[in-house]
Amino acid sequence: MQSYLKLKPLAVLISALTLVACGDAETNIVEKDPIEVPDDDHDHNDDHDHGDGYLIDSAGRLVVLSAASNHADVYDLDEISLLKTFSLDSELPALSASAGYRYAMLNYRSADKVNFIDGGLFREDHGDHLHDFEQDPALTDYEVTGSRPTHIVNHDGQTAIFFDGNSETGENAAVIVLTDADISGESSDLATLEYSINMHGVAKPAGDMLVSTVRRSDDENTSNAKVLPDQVAVYHRHDDHFHQEHVFTELCPDLHGAGQQEHHYIFGCSDGVLVAVAEDESFSAVKIDNIDAVGDLRIGTVYAHHDASTAIGVASAHGGGPAVLVTLDAENAQMSEIDWQPLTDATPVAYAFSHDGEHFLILDNQAQLTFLSEQSEGEQNKWVFDERISISDEDVSQMPEGYGFKMTVAQNSDMVYVADPIAQHIIAVDLHDKTTEEVVELNYAPAAITWLGIAEEEEHDHDH
Secondary structure (H helix, E strand, O other): OOOOOEEOOHHHHHHHOOOOOOOOOOOOOOOOOOEEOOOOOOOOOOOOOOOOOOOOOOOOEEEEEEOOOOEEEEEEOOOOEEEEEEEOOOOOOEEEEOOOOOEEEEEEHHHOEEEEEEOOEEEEEOOOOEEEEEOOOEEEEEEEEOOOEEEEEEEOOEEEEEEOOEOOOOEOOEEEEEOHHHHHOOOOOOEEEEOOOOOOOOEEEEOOEEEEEEOOOOOOOOOOOOOOOOEEEEEEEEOOEEEEEEEOOOOOOOOOOEEEEOOEEEEEEOOEEEEEEEEOOEEEEEEEEOOHHHOOOEEEEEEOOOOOOOEEEEEEOOOOOOEEEEEEEOOOOEEEEOOOOOOOOOOEEEEEEOOOOOEEEEEEOOOEEEEEEEEEEOOEEEEEEEEEEEOOOOOHHHOOOOOOOEEEEOOOOOEEEEEEOOOOEEEEEEOOOOEEEEEEEOOOOEEEEEEEOOOOOOOOOEOO
């Protein structure tokens, strides 16, 4: 069986392989010992200062990508200063944060690899205390390679990278699970699930368990696009690989998107959503059919948060456009439409939960940020319209072609950061006060943005 785990930790490369640089010759990579900060000079007016001398009170850092010059900037949000600029490969990567928010993950899908920028802020558990570290950002030499990395999902301190494979080259799908510790340690011993067929799938990691998609043969597969799976299975980790433990018989045609709440794993299907329950050795599943409001659309994205009792599904046409949002009550197997009260011609361009799960945020192409909140209606919880604020005074018709507003959520405060390609700046949105402020002025249109830093101790999900 061909392996789809190809790692290049620096020590192995020096001894056995030719070094493959992640940046060009002009990339300035700074590597230094972590700077311990026993006495923090920042203002201690929030809940993050524990007063034990080992923790850092920092707003975090932002990674911003430029498509025009193909580089990544790393900004310090405490001093609002540019810390480092890194040149990138010729292909602009998809940008996301690692499960522990220390690393920016650069997904070069067509180049079959994922690279990493170390944001420089991280926390270690020293047994009797937590210890924070601060250092300069660095473009690491570590990379994970495989055929067509696509969906990257974080949950409970782990990242699952789903490699779709390539039918033209005969490369099969695979899933690799890693942590921030694996990245910092340049691990070459990562748990890998290998398939015998290519597939546009998704996987959710949970401890030693992996809930992932299954693509059956074309004559059995109920998906319209046969590259999409229509089943889900539970796998358990055994050292560096996974064994299949259970396949749910309930079908999910055209499966795309997944979210998790406790032991409920929610997958989007063309005819509704599949809720798979995996707890200890008990496995079950139920199907929630589409409601009339979904129409001919498919729920292809699911968002869930551990502090919210219900999830949110997004039904839209492939490639975007008008969307129908629904509350997904996995516990009671119910679906209901969300009236998010969009303005005329408003189309969502980004979604996210606030770090505490109190709000679900919808950023649209009309420069509006909509707040949803979860409310109880009888025995059912639903997401409802709460408030809307404007995040730009610019003429939205002047949005550069191929660009859009982008959003990233701080995981240690009520701050959200929005990239505005028209104004060429980053604004900070205070979710508590509902106020906005420009924090970073750019000389280019930002193409992507992600927050890095030391998150609150509970993990927060970013589902797809």
